[in-house]
Amino acid sequence: MTQSTLAIEASGLRKAFGETKAVDGVDLAVRTGSVYGILGPNGAGKTTTVRMLATLIRPDAGEARVLGHDIVEDADAVRSVVSLTGQLASVDEDLTGRENLVLIGRLLGYGRAQAKVRASELLDAFELAEAASRLVKNYSGGMRRRLDIAASIVVRPQLMFLDEPTTGLDPRSRNQVWDIVRALVADGTTVLLCTQYLDEADQLADGIAVIDHGRVIAEGTPAQLKASVGSGALHIRLLEPEQRPSAEQVLSRALESSVHLEPDPAALTVGCASPDRAAEAVAELTRSGIDVAGFSLGQPSLDEVFLALTGHPAEEAEEGQEPVAVREDGS
Protein backbone atom coordinates (compact mmCIF):
# COMPACT_ATOMS: atom_id res chain seq x y z
CA MET A 1 0.00 0.00 0.00
CA THR A 2 1.48 3.32 -0.97
CA GLN A 3 0.84 6.15 1.43
CA SER A 4 -0.08 9.22 -0.52
CA THR A 5 0.87 12.57 0.99
CA LEU A 6 -2.28 14.04 -0.46
CA ALA A 7 -5.43 13.77 1.62
CA ILE A 8 -7.58 14.95 -1.27
CA GLU A 9 -6.81 14.76 -4.97
CA ALA A 10 -9.63 15.92 -7.19
CA SER A 11 -9.62 16.60 -10.87
CA GLY A 12 -12.33 17.99 -13.09
CA LEU A 13 -15.17 17.58 -10.58
CA ARG A 14 -18.46 18.66 -12.04
CA LYS A 15 -22.01 18.74 -10.79
CA ALA A 16 -25.05 20.40 -12.25
CA PHE A 17 -28.51 20.74 -10.78
CA GLY A 18 -30.82 21.23 -13.70
CA GLU A 19 -29.46 24.17 -15.66
CA THR A 20 -27.22 25.41 -12.87
CA LYS A 21 -23.62 24.28 -13.07
CA ALA A 22 -22.91 24.26 -9.36
CA VAL A 23 -19.40 22.87 -9.76
CA ASP A 24 -17.79 23.28 -13.13
CA GLY A 25 -14.44 21.54 -13.21
CA VAL A 26 -12.77 21.79 -9.80
CA ASP A 27 -9.24 20.47 -9.21
CA LEU A 28 -7.91 20.23 -5.69
CA ALA A 29 -4.76 18.91 -4.05
CA VAL A 30 -4.82 18.97 -0.27
CA ARG A 31 -1.78 17.84 1.71
CA THR A 32 -2.29 15.45 4.61
CA GLY A 33 -2.13 17.25 7.94
CA SER A 34 -2.94 20.68 6.57
CA VAL A 35 -5.93 22.97 6.74
CA TYR A 36 -7.09 23.82 3.27
CA GLY A 37 -9.55 26.63 2.77
CA ILE A 38 -12.10 26.93 0.01
CA LEU A 39 -13.01 30.57 -0.14
CA GLY A 40 -15.96 31.91 -2.04
CA PRO A 41 -19.30 33.67 -1.82
CA ASN A 42 -22.63 31.91 -1.33
CA GLY A 43 -23.50 29.74 -4.28
CA ALA A 44 -19.94 29.57 -5.59
CA GLY A 45 -20.00 25.78 -5.36
CA LYS A 46 -18.23 25.24 -2.03
CA THR A 47 -20.94 23.15 -0.44
CA THR A 48 -21.52 21.05 -3.53
CA THR A 49 -17.79 20.33 -3.79
CA VAL A 50 -17.66 19.22 -0.17
CA ARG A 51 -20.79 17.11 -0.53
CA MET A 52 -19.23 15.29 -3.45
CA LEU A 53 -15.99 14.69 -1.57
CA ALA A 54 -17.91 13.48 1.49
CA THR A 55 -19.79 11.01 -0.80
CA LEU A 56 -23.20 12.59 -0.16
CA ILE A 57 -23.73 13.26 -3.86
CA ARG A 58 -22.11 11.74 -6.91
CA PRO A 59 -20.17 13.94 -9.28
CA ASP A 60 -21.48 14.16 -12.86
CA ALA A 61 -17.91 14.07 -14.11
CA GLY A 62 -14.34 14.11 -12.88
CA GLU A 63 -12.81 12.02 -10.17
CA ALA A 64 -11.46 12.38 -6.70
CA ARG A 65 -9.61 10.31 -4.15
CA VAL A 66 -9.95 11.01 -0.47
CA LEU A 67 -7.14 9.51 1.61
CA GLY A 68 -6.50 7.18 -1.26
CA HIS A 69 -10.12 6.01 -1.69
CA ASP A 70 -12.13 6.78 -4.79
CA ILE A 71 -15.20 8.80 -3.80
CA VAL A 72 -17.52 6.87 -6.12
CA GLU A 73 -16.09 3.34 -6.24
CA ASP A 74 -15.00 3.27 -2.64
CA ALA A 75 -17.53 5.58 -1.03
CA ASP A 76 -17.93 3.41 2.02
CA ALA A 77 -14.19 3.43 2.72
CA VAL A 78 -14.21 7.22 2.38
CA ARG A 79 -17.04 7.49 4.89
CA SER A 80 -15.09 5.54 7.48
CA VAL A 81 -12.19 8.00 7.51
CA VAL A 82 -13.91 11.36 7.09
CA SER A 83 -16.56 13.32 8.87
CA LEU A 84 -18.69 16.21 7.77
CA THR A 85 -19.87 19.24 9.65
CA GLY A 86 -22.36 20.72 7.27
CA GLN A 87 -23.71 24.18 6.88
CA LEU A 88 -26.94 23.40 8.67
CA ALA A 89 -25.79 22.19 12.06
CA SER A 90 -26.85 18.61 11.46
CA VAL A 91 -27.86 17.64 14.95
CA ASP A 92 -31.24 16.39 16.07
CA GLU A 93 -33.12 19.28 17.65
CA ASP A 94 -35.60 17.06 19.45
CA LEU A 95 -32.85 15.27 21.38
CA THR A 96 -30.57 16.52 24.12
CA GLY A 97 -26.93 17.29 23.43
CA ARG A 98 -25.85 14.16 25.24
CA GLU A 99 -28.34 11.96 23.39
CA ASN A 100 -27.10 13.30 20.07
CA LEU A 101 -23.56 12.26 20.88
CA VAL A 102 -24.56 8.89 22.32
CA LEU A 103 -26.60 8.26 19.17
CA ILE A 104 -23.62 8.91 16.92
CA GLY A 105 -21.35 6.88 19.21
CA ARG A 106 -23.70 3.91 19.03
CA LEU A 107 -23.93 4.21 15.25
CA LEU A 108 -20.16 4.17 15.02
CA GLY A 109 -20.01 0.94 16.99
CA TYR A 110 -19.47 1.92 20.60
CA GLY A 111 -21.32 -0.09 23.20
CA ARG A 112 -23.91 1.68 25.32
CA ALA A 113 -21.53 2.40 28.20
CA GLN A 114 -18.62 3.41 25.99
CA ALA A 115 -20.84 5.73 23.97
CA LYS A 116 -21.95 7.46 27.17
CA VAL A 117 -18.37 7.89 28.39
CA ARG A 118 -17.30 9.30 25.06
CA ALA A 119 -20.28 11.68 25.02
CA SER A 120 -19.40 13.03 28.47
CA GLU A 121 -15.79 13.49 27.48
CA LEU A 122 -16.76 15.52 24.42
CA LEU A 123 -19.37 17.55 26.27
CA ASP A 124 -16.71 18.54 28.82
CA ALA A 125 -14.14 19.38 26.20
CA PHE A 126 -16.59 21.50 24.20
CA GLU A 127 -17.96 23.32 27.24
CA LEU A 128 -21.38 21.80 26.82
CA ALA A 129 -21.48 19.80 30.04
CA GLU A 130 -24.00 22.11 31.70
CA ALA A 131 -26.31 22.05 28.71
CA ALA A 132 -25.91 18.31 28.15
CA SER A 133 -29.43 17.43 29.24
CA ARG A 134 -31.17 20.27 27.46
CA LEU A 135 -32.89 19.79 24.13
CA VAL A 136 -30.78 21.05 21.26
CA LYS A 137 -33.64 23.21 19.98
CA ASN A 138 -32.95 25.43 23.00
CA TYR A 139 -29.23 25.77 22.24
CA SER A 140 -27.63 28.97 20.99
CA GLY A 141 -26.05 28.99 17.54
CA GLY A 142 -22.56 28.65 19.01
CA MET A 143 -23.52 25.72 21.24
CA ARG A 144 -25.24 23.97 18.37
CA ARG A 145 -22.19 24.41 16.20
CA ARG A 146 -19.89 23.05 18.90
CA LEU A 147 -22.17 20.07 19.39
CA ASP A 148 -22.15 19.52 15.65
CA ILE A 149 -18.36 19.48 15.58
CA ALA A 150 -18.30 17.20 18.63
CA ALA A 151 -20.61 14.82 16.78
CA SER A 152 -18.11 14.81 13.92
CA ILE A 153 -15.26 13.67 16.12
CA VAL A 154 -16.94 11.03 18.27
CA VAL A 155 -14.49 8.87 16.41
CA ARG A 156 -11.69 11.18 15.35
CA PRO A 157 -11.65 11.31 11.56
CA GLN A 158 -8.50 11.49 9.49
CA LEU A 159 -10.10 14.16 7.37
CA MET A 160 -12.77 16.57 8.43
CA PHE A 161 -14.97 18.68 6.18
CA LEU A 162 -16.07 21.92 7.80
CA ASP A 163 -18.62 23.82 5.77
CA GLU A 164 -18.83 27.43 6.94
CA PRO A 165 -18.36 26.55 10.59
CA THR A 166 -18.62 30.11 11.87
CA THR A 167 -21.22 31.69 9.61
CA GLY A 168 -23.73 33.42 11.83
CA LEU A 169 -21.75 33.03 15.05
CA ASP A 170 -20.82 35.82 17.43
CA PRO A 171 -17.09 36.59 17.80
CA ARG A 172 -16.67 34.60 21.00
CA SER A 173 -18.26 31.47 19.58
CA ARG A 174 -16.23 31.96 16.43
CA ASN A 175 -13.01 32.00 18.44
CA GLN A 176 -14.09 28.84 20.25
CA VAL A 177 -14.67 27.09 16.94
CA TRP A 178 -11.30 28.27 15.67
CA ASP A 179 -9.61 26.92 18.80
CA ILE A 180 -11.25 23.58 18.24
CA VAL A 181 -10.11 23.48 14.62
CA ARG A 182 -6.55 24.34 15.63
CA ALA A 183 -6.56 21.61 18.27
CA LEU A 184 -7.90 19.11 15.75
CA VAL A 185 -5.14 19.92 13.31
CA ALA A 186 -2.47 19.88 16.00
CA ASP A 187 -3.61 16.35 16.78
CA GLY A 188 -3.19 15.26 13.20
CA THR A 189 -6.53 15.69 11.44
CA THR A 190 -6.58 17.17 7.95
CA VAL A 191 -9.28 19.82 7.55
CA LEU A 192 -11.04 21.06 4.46
CA LEU A 193 -12.64 24.34 5.42
CA CYS A 194 -15.24 26.18 3.37
CA THR A 195 -15.64 29.79 4.26
CA GLN A 196 -16.84 33.14 3.05
CA TYR A 197 -14.34 34.99 5.20
CA LEU A 198 -10.79 35.67 4.07
CA ASP A 199 -10.05 36.44 7.70
CA GLU A 200 -11.06 32.91 8.71
CA ALA A 201 -9.09 31.27 5.94
CA ASP A 202 -6.12 33.45 6.88
CA GLN A 203 -6.40 32.45 10.54
CA LEU A 204 -6.63 28.73 9.94
CA ALA A 205 -5.63 27.63 6.48
CA ASP A 206 -2.23 26.72 5.07
CA GLY A 207 -3.53 26.85 1.55
CA ILE A 208 -6.55 28.47 -0.04
CA ALA A 209 -8.47 27.95 -3.23
CA VAL A 210 -10.72 30.81 -4.25
CA ILE A 211 -13.79 29.52 -6.00
CA ASP A 212 -16.32 31.39 -8.08
CA HIS A 213 -19.10 30.10 -10.32
CA GLY A 214 -18.00 26.53 -9.69
CA ARG A 215 -14.37 27.03 -10.67
CA VAL A 216 -11.13 27.58 -8.82
CA ILE A 217 -10.00 31.05 -9.87
CA ALA A 218 -6.94 31.38 -7.66
CA GLU A 219 -4.90 29.22 -5.39
CA GLY A 220 -2.05 29.74 -2.97
CA THR A 221 -1.08 30.43 0.60
CA PRO A 222 -3.00 33.15 2.42
CA ALA A 223 0.07 35.37 2.14
CA GLN A 224 0.33 34.87 -1.62
CA LEU A 225 -3.33 35.53 -2.06
CA LYS A 226 -3.26 38.71 -0.05
CA ALA A 227 -0.15 39.85 -1.83
CA SER A 228 -1.89 39.40 -5.15
CA VAL A 229 -4.70 41.57 -3.88
CA GLY A 230 -2.55 44.21 -2.20
CA SER A 231 -2.02 43.27 1.36
CA GLY A 232 -4.43 45.58 3.06
CA ALA A 233 -5.83 48.98 3.67
CA LEU A 234 -5.10 51.71 6.16
CA HIS A 235 -8.28 53.27 7.45
CA ILE A 236 -7.91 56.70 8.98
CA ARG A 237 -10.39 58.88 10.83
CA LEU A 238 -9.59 62.51 11.35
CA LEU A 239 -10.63 64.74 14.20
CA GLU A 240 -11.43 67.59 11.81
CA PRO A 241 -13.12 66.82 8.49
CA GLU A 242 -11.74 70.10 7.05
CA GLN A 243 -8.26 68.60 7.22
CA ARG A 244 -9.16 65.77 4.86
CA PRO A 245 -7.78 67.34 1.64
CA SER A 246 -4.36 67.88 3.22
CA ALA A 247 -4.45 64.41 4.78
CA GLU A 248 -5.18 62.99 1.36
CA GLN A 249 -2.08 64.69 -0.04
CA VAL A 250 0.17 63.53 2.78
CA LEU A 251 -1.03 59.96 2.57
CA SER A 252 -0.79 59.60 -1.17
CA ARG A 253 2.77 60.94 -1.00
CA ALA A 254 3.78 58.75 1.95
CA LEU A 255 2.30 55.53 0.64
CA GLU A 256 2.51 56.19 -3.11
CA SER A 257 -0.98 54.90 -3.51
CA SER A 258 -4.35 56.37 -4.39
CA VAL A 259 -6.51 57.51 -1.50
CA HIS A 260 -10.16 56.61 -1.28
CA LEU A 261 -12.44 59.17 0.35
CA GLU A 262 -15.09 57.44 2.45
CA PRO A 263 -18.71 58.63 2.63
CA ASP A 264 -17.89 59.69 6.20
CA PRO A 265 -16.35 63.17 5.66
CA ALA A 266 -13.68 62.54 8.31
CA ALA A 267 -12.55 59.15 6.97
CA LEU A 268 -10.20 58.02 4.26
CA THR A 269 -8.73 54.69 3.19
CA VAL A 270 -5.47 54.06 1.43
CA GLY A 271 -3.91 50.88 0.10
CA CYS A 272 -0.94 49.93 2.23
CA ALA A 273 1.61 47.16 1.89
CA SER A 274 2.94 46.77 5.42
CA PRO A 275 2.27 47.79 9.02
CA ASP A 276 5.65 49.60 9.11
CA ARG A 277 4.71 51.88 6.29
CA ALA A 278 1.30 52.44 7.81
CA ALA A 279 2.91 53.57 11.06
CA GLU A 280 5.19 55.92 9.10
CA ALA A 281 2.27 57.38 7.23
CA VAL A 282 0.33 58.01 10.44
CA ALA A 283 3.40 59.65 11.99
CA GLU A 284 3.73 61.79 8.87
CA LEU A 285 0.15 63.00 9.31
CA THR A 286 0.86 64.05 12.89
CA ARG A 287 4.04 65.83 11.84
CA SER A 288 2.03 67.76 9.25
CA GLY A 289 -0.27 69.00 11.99
CA ILE A 290 -3.23 66.80 11.08
CA ASP A 291 -5.14 65.41 14.06
CA VAL A 292 -5.85 61.71 13.77
CA ALA A 293 -8.82 60.41 15.76
CA GLY A 294 -8.07 56.77 15.01
CA PHE A 295 -6.62 54.41 12.48
CA SER A 296 -6.62 50.72 11.70
CA LEU A 297 -4.90 48.44 9.27
CA GLY A 298 -7.46 46.14 7.75
CA GLN A 299 -7.08 42.97 5.74
CA PRO A 300 -8.57 42.96 2.32
CA SER A 301 -12.11 41.66 2.50
CA LEU A 302 -13.46 38.85 0.41
CA ASP A 303 -14.99 41.55 -1.75
CA GLU A 304 -11.60 43.12 -2.37
CA VAL A 305 -10.09 39.72 -3.14
CA PHE A 306 -12.85 39.05 -5.60
CA LEU A 307 -12.60 42.44 -7.13
CA ALA A 308 -8.88 41.96 -7.64
CA LEU A 309 -9.21 38.41 -8.97
CA THR A 310 -12.33 38.58 -11.06
CA GLY A 311 -13.03 42.23 -11.60
CA HIS A 312 -16.46 41.81 -10.05
CA PRO A 313 -17.48 41.90 -6.41
CA ALA A 314 -18.44 38.69 -4.61
CA GLU A 315 -22.05 38.63 -5.69
CA GLU A 316 -24.34 36.00 -4.37
CA ALA A 317 -24.80 33.57 -7.19
CA GLU A 318 -27.91 31.44 -7.53
CA GLU A 319 -27.67 28.74 -4.93
CA GLY A 320 -26.31 25.85 -6.88
CA GLN A 321 -27.13 23.18 -4.37
CA GLU A 322 -29.88 20.69 -4.41
CA PRO A 323 -33.08 22.43 -3.47
CA VAL A 324 -33.76 20.76 -0.14
CA ALA A 325 -30.31 21.48 1.21
CA VAL A 326 -31.28 25.12 1.35
CA ARG A 327 -33.40 26.16 4.25
CA GLU A 328 -35.72 28.83 3.07
CA ASP A 329 -37.64 29.75 6.16
CA GLY A 330 -34.51 31.32 7.63
CA SER A 331 -35.27 30.00 11.08
Next chain:
Amino acid sequence: MSTTPAARARTQRDEQALHAALAARERPPRPSALSACLTFGWRGMLKIKHVPEQLLDVTITPVLFVLMFTYIFGGAIAGSPSEYLEFLLPGIMVMSVLFTTVYSGVALNTDVTKGVVDRFRSLPISRSAPLVGAVLGDSVRYVLGATVVVVVGVAIGFRPDGGFVGVVAAVALLVVFAFGLAWVFTTLGLLLRTPNAVMNAGFMGIFPLTFLSNVFVEPETLPGWLEAFVDANPISHLVTASRELMAGSASASEIGYVLASAAILAAVFAPLTVRLYRSR
Protein backbone atom coordinates in the same frame (compact mmCIF):
# COMPACT_ATOMS: atom_id res chain seq x y z
CA MET B 1 -6.17 43.36 30.08
CA SER B 2 -5.02 40.91 32.67
CA THR B 3 -6.16 37.36 33.08
CA THR B 4 -6.58 36.16 36.61
CA PRO B 5 -4.55 33.08 37.51
CA ALA B 6 -7.82 31.22 38.07
CA ALA B 7 -9.05 32.06 34.57
CA ARG B 8 -5.75 31.03 33.08
CA ALA B 9 -5.81 27.73 34.95
CA ARG B 10 -9.31 27.12 33.66
CA THR B 11 -8.28 27.80 30.09
CA GLN B 12 -5.39 25.44 30.46
CA ARG B 13 -7.65 22.76 31.85
CA ASP B 14 -10.10 23.32 29.01
CA GLU B 15 -7.31 22.96 26.53
CA GLN B 16 -6.21 19.72 28.15
CA ALA B 17 -9.76 18.42 28.07
CA LEU B 18 -9.99 19.35 24.40
CA HIS B 19 -6.78 17.60 23.49
CA ALA B 20 -7.69 14.58 25.61
CA ALA B 21 -11.00 14.37 23.79
CA LEU B 22 -9.28 14.62 20.43
CA ALA B 23 -6.55 12.11 21.15
CA ALA B 24 -6.51 9.24 18.72
CA ARG B 25 -7.96 6.03 20.03
CA GLU B 26 -8.95 2.74 18.63
CA ARG B 27 -11.87 2.84 16.29
CA PRO B 28 -14.75 0.73 17.57
CA PRO B 29 -15.80 -2.17 15.36
CA ARG B 30 -18.54 -1.34 12.88
CA PRO B 31 -22.00 -2.03 14.24
CA SER B 32 -24.14 -4.64 12.50
CA ALA B 33 -27.00 -3.42 10.33
CA LEU B 34 -29.41 -4.73 12.96
CA SER B 35 -27.72 -2.83 15.76
CA ALA B 36 -27.76 0.37 13.68
CA CYS B 37 -31.50 -0.14 13.01
CA LEU B 38 -32.17 -0.59 16.70
CA THR B 39 -30.22 2.56 17.48
CA PHE B 40 -32.42 4.49 15.08
CA GLY B 41 -35.47 2.91 16.68
CA TRP B 42 -34.15 4.17 20.03
CA ARG B 43 -33.90 7.63 18.51
CA GLY B 44 -37.62 7.41 17.69
CA MET B 45 -38.39 6.51 21.31
CA LEU B 46 -36.39 9.50 22.55
CA LYS B 47 -38.41 11.76 20.30
CA ILE B 48 -41.63 10.41 21.77
CA LYS B 49 -40.20 11.08 25.23
CA HIS B 50 -39.15 14.66 24.45
CA VAL B 51 -42.02 15.67 22.19
CA PRO B 52 -45.00 13.87 23.70
CA GLU B 53 -47.31 16.31 21.89
CA GLN B 54 -46.79 14.31 18.76
CA LEU B 55 -48.68 11.48 20.42
CA LEU B 56 -51.85 13.58 20.47
CA ASP B 57 -52.53 12.47 16.92
CA VAL B 58 -52.43 8.84 17.91
CA THR B 59 -54.36 9.27 21.14
CA ILE B 60 -56.89 12.10 21.14
CA THR B 61 -58.01 11.84 17.52
CA PRO B 62 -58.92 8.14 17.66
CA VAL B 63 -60.76 8.67 20.93
CA LEU B 64 -62.83 11.40 19.30
CA PHE B 65 -63.47 9.18 16.30
CA VAL B 66 -64.73 6.32 18.45
CA LEU B 67 -67.02 8.51 20.51
CA MET B 68 -68.34 10.63 17.66
CA PHE B 69 -69.10 7.87 15.24
CA THR B 70 -70.54 5.53 17.84
CA TYR B 71 -72.95 7.99 19.41
CA ILE B 72 -73.78 10.17 16.41
CA PHE B 73 -74.09 7.62 13.61
CA GLY B 74 -74.55 4.41 15.61
CA GLY B 75 -78.31 4.74 15.93
CA ALA B 76 -78.81 5.72 12.30
CA ILE B 77 -76.52 3.12 10.77
CA ALA B 78 -76.90 0.06 12.98
CA GLY B 79 -80.00 0.70 15.06
CA SER B 80 -78.13 1.39 18.30
CA PRO B 81 -74.72 2.74 19.35
CA SER B 82 -73.76 -0.48 21.09
CA GLU B 83 -74.41 -2.64 18.04
CA TYR B 84 -72.56 -0.22 15.79
CA LEU B 85 -69.59 -0.23 18.17
CA GLU B 86 -68.99 -3.95 17.58
CA PHE B 87 -68.84 -3.24 13.86
CA LEU B 88 -67.05 0.10 13.99
CA LEU B 89 -64.29 -0.34 16.54
CA PRO B 90 -61.90 -2.55 14.57
CA GLY B 91 -62.31 -0.21 11.58
CA ILE B 92 -61.58 2.91 13.62
CA MET B 93 -58.51 1.19 15.03
CA VAL B 94 -57.29 0.48 11.50
CA MET B 95 -58.06 3.98 10.31
CA SER B 96 -56.33 5.83 13.10
CA VAL B 97 -53.20 3.69 12.90
CA LEU B 98 -52.98 4.02 9.12
CA PHE B 99 -53.27 7.80 9.47
CA THR B 100 -50.16 7.81 11.65
CA THR B 101 -48.13 6.06 8.96
CA VAL B 102 -48.12 9.39 7.10
CA TYR B 103 -45.91 10.74 9.88
CA SER B 104 -43.11 8.36 8.94
CA GLY B 105 -42.79 10.35 5.72
CA VAL B 106 -43.16 13.69 7.48
CA ALA B 107 -40.42 12.78 9.97
CA LEU B 108 -38.05 11.67 7.22
CA ASN B 109 -38.63 14.87 5.28
CA THR B 110 -37.98 16.89 8.44
CA ASP B 111 -34.65 15.10 8.86
CA VAL B 112 -33.78 15.95 5.26
CA THR B 113 -34.69 19.63 5.51
CA LYS B 114 -32.88 20.03 8.83
CA GLY B 115 -29.70 18.44 7.55
CA VAL B 116 -29.71 15.54 10.02
CA VAL B 117 -29.82 13.12 7.12
CA ASP B 118 -26.48 14.47 5.89
CA ARG B 119 -24.90 13.44 9.15
CA PHE B 120 -26.33 9.93 8.94
CA ARG B 121 -25.41 9.56 5.30
CA SER B 122 -21.81 10.54 5.97
CA LEU B 123 -21.45 7.78 8.57
CA PRO B 124 -20.05 4.40 7.62
CA ILE B 125 -23.30 2.56 8.32
CA SER B 126 -25.80 0.68 6.22
CA ARG B 127 -27.72 3.24 4.23
CA SER B 128 -31.03 1.57 4.83
CA ALA B 129 -30.56 1.48 8.61
CA PRO B 130 -31.85 5.01 9.32
CA LEU B 131 -34.97 4.25 7.28
CA VAL B 132 -35.72 0.77 8.56
CA GLY B 133 -34.90 1.82 12.12
CA ALA B 134 -37.22 4.82 11.97
CA VAL B 135 -40.11 2.85 10.51
CA LEU B 136 -39.60 0.11 13.11
CA GLY B 137 -39.57 2.74 15.85
CA ASP B 138 -42.86 4.06 14.51
CA SER B 139 -44.48 0.70 15.15
CA VAL B 140 -44.42 1.61 18.82
CA ARG B 141 -46.78 4.43 17.97
CA TYR B 142 -48.97 2.11 15.97
CA VAL B 143 -49.33 -0.20 18.96
CA LEU B 144 -50.01 2.78 21.20
CA GLY B 145 -52.67 4.18 18.86
CA ALA B 146 -54.37 0.80 18.51
CA THR B 147 -54.32 0.26 22.27
CA VAL B 148 -55.95 3.61 22.94
CA VAL B 149 -58.80 2.82 20.56
CA VAL B 150 -59.40 -0.62 22.07
CA VAL B 151 -59.29 0.67 25.64
CA VAL B 152 -61.79 3.44 24.88
CA GLY B 153 -63.96 0.92 23.07
CA VAL B 154 -63.94 -1.47 26.00
CA ALA B 155 -64.72 1.41 28.34
CA ILE B 156 -67.92 2.21 26.44
CA GLY B 157 -69.03 -1.37 26.04
CA PHE B 158 -67.00 -3.11 23.31
CA ARG B 159 -66.81 -6.81 24.21
CA PRO B 160 -64.98 -8.77 21.49
CA ASP B 161 -65.70 -12.51 21.36
CA GLY B 162 -62.11 -13.24 20.38
CA GLY B 163 -61.04 -11.91 23.76
CA PHE B 164 -57.59 -10.60 24.53
CA VAL B 165 -55.83 -12.98 22.15
CA GLY B 166 -58.09 -11.96 19.27
CA VAL B 167 -57.45 -8.28 19.90
CA VAL B 168 -53.69 -8.78 20.12
CA ALA B 169 -53.73 -10.73 16.86
CA ALA B 170 -55.73 -7.98 15.15
CA VAL B 171 -53.31 -5.32 16.40
CA ALA B 172 -50.33 -7.40 15.23
CA LEU B 173 -51.79 -7.79 11.74
CA LEU B 174 -52.50 -4.06 11.61
CA VAL B 175 -48.94 -3.19 12.64
CA VAL B 176 -47.54 -5.42 9.90
CA PHE B 177 -49.71 -3.74 7.29
CA ALA B 178 -48.86 -0.28 8.61
CA PHE B 179 -45.19 -1.18 8.35
CA GLY B 180 -45.69 -1.93 4.66
CA LEU B 181 -47.78 1.18 4.02
CA ALA B 182 -45.31 3.50 5.81
CA TRP B 183 -42.84 2.97 2.97
CA VAL B 184 -45.24 4.68 0.57
CA PHE B 185 -45.02 7.78 2.70
CA THR B 186 -41.26 7.63 3.22
CA THR B 187 -40.97 7.58 -0.58
CA LEU B 188 -43.21 10.63 -0.66
CA GLY B 189 -41.09 12.14 2.12
CA LEU B 190 -38.03 12.04 -0.10
CA LEU B 191 -39.82 13.29 -3.21
CA LEU B 192 -41.55 16.34 -1.78
CA ARG B 193 -39.87 19.48 -0.55
CA THR B 194 -41.34 20.28 2.82
CA PRO B 195 -42.77 18.31 5.75
CA ASN B 196 -46.09 20.10 5.24
CA ALA B 197 -46.29 19.05 1.62
CA VAL B 198 -45.74 15.44 2.70
CA MET B 199 -48.48 15.75 5.30
CA ASN B 200 -50.97 17.22 2.84
CA ALA B 201 -50.23 14.81 0.02
CA GLY B 202 -50.19 11.88 2.45
CA PHE B 203 -53.59 12.66 3.88
CA MET B 204 -55.00 13.41 0.47
CA GLY B 205 -54.22 9.79 -0.33
CA ILE B 206 -54.93 7.99 2.91
CA PHE B 207 -58.15 9.84 3.76
CA PRO B 208 -60.22 8.72 0.76
CA LEU B 209 -58.66 5.28 0.85
CA THR B 210 -59.80 4.65 4.41
CA PHE B 211 -63.25 6.14 3.84
CA LEU B 212 -63.73 4.17 0.63
CA SER B 213 -63.49 0.95 2.58
CA ASN B 214 -65.78 -0.98 4.88
CA VAL B 215 -64.67 0.93 7.99
CA PHE B 216 -68.02 2.66 8.46
CA VAL B 217 -70.64 0.80 6.43
CA GLU B 218 -71.27 -2.54 4.80
CA PRO B 219 -70.16 -2.36 1.16
CA GLU B 220 -73.48 -3.92 0.04
CA THR B 221 -75.18 -0.61 0.83
CA LEU B 222 -73.03 1.21 -1.74
CA PRO B 223 -73.59 1.74 -5.48
CA GLY B 224 -72.18 -1.15 -7.51
CA TRP B 225 -69.12 0.62 -8.94
CA LEU B 226 -68.13 1.87 -5.51
CA GLU B 227 -68.75 -1.52 -3.96
CA ALA B 228 -66.33 -3.04 -6.45
CA PHE B 229 -63.65 -0.54 -5.47
CA VAL B 230 -64.25 -1.03 -1.76
CA ASP B 231 -64.05 -4.80 -2.13
CA ALA B 232 -60.67 -4.57 -3.85
CA ASN B 233 -59.28 -2.01 -1.40
CA PRO B 234 -56.68 -3.78 0.79
CA ILE B 235 -57.81 -1.62 3.69
CA SER B 236 -61.24 -3.28 3.51
CA HIS B 237 -59.60 -6.66 3.79
CA LEU B 238 -57.51 -5.43 6.71
CA VAL B 239 -60.65 -4.18 8.44
CA THR B 240 -62.50 -7.44 7.76
CA ALA B 241 -59.56 -9.47 9.04
CA SER B 242 -59.34 -7.31 12.18
CA ARG B 243 -63.08 -7.71 12.83
CA GLU B 244 -62.84 -11.44 12.37
CA LEU B 245 -59.78 -11.77 14.58
CA MET B 246 -61.43 -9.73 17.33
CA ALA B 247 -64.57 -11.83 16.94
CA GLY B 248 -62.48 -14.98 17.18
CA SER B 249 -63.22 -16.32 13.70
CA ALA B 250 -60.44 -15.31 11.35
CA SER B 251 -60.28 -16.67 7.82
CA ALA B 252 -56.86 -17.47 6.43
CA SER B 253 -57.72 -15.95 3.05
CA GLU B 254 -58.38 -12.47 4.48
CA ILE B 255 -55.22 -12.57 6.56
CA GLY B 256 -53.30 -13.83 3.56
CA TYR B 257 -54.63 -10.98 1.40
CA VAL B 258 -53.54 -8.43 3.99
CA LEU B 259 -50.09 -9.91 4.47
CA ALA B 260 -49.60 -10.14 0.70
CA SER B 261 -50.59 -6.49 0.19
CA ALA B 262 -48.24 -5.42 2.97
CA ALA B 263 -45.44 -7.45 1.41
CA ILE B 264 -46.07 -5.95 -2.03
CA LEU B 265 -46.11 -2.38 -0.64
CA ALA B 266 -42.87 -3.00 1.24
CA ALA B 267 -41.25 -4.78 -1.70
CA VAL B 268 -42.00 -1.88 -4.05
CA PHE B 269 -41.64 1.16 -1.84
CA ALA B 270 -38.91 0.17 0.62
CA PRO B 271 -36.27 -0.28 -2.11
CA LEU B 272 -37.56 2.86 -3.80
CA THR B 273 -37.12 4.83 -0.57
CA VAL B 274 -33.63 3.44 -0.04
CA ARG B 275 -32.72 4.29 -3.61
CA LEU B 276 -33.96 7.84 -3.35
CA TYR B 277 -32.17 8.19 -0.03
CA ARG B 278 -28.87 6.93 -1.42
CA SER B 279 -28.96 9.07 -4.53
CA ARG B 280 -29.98 12.27 -2.84
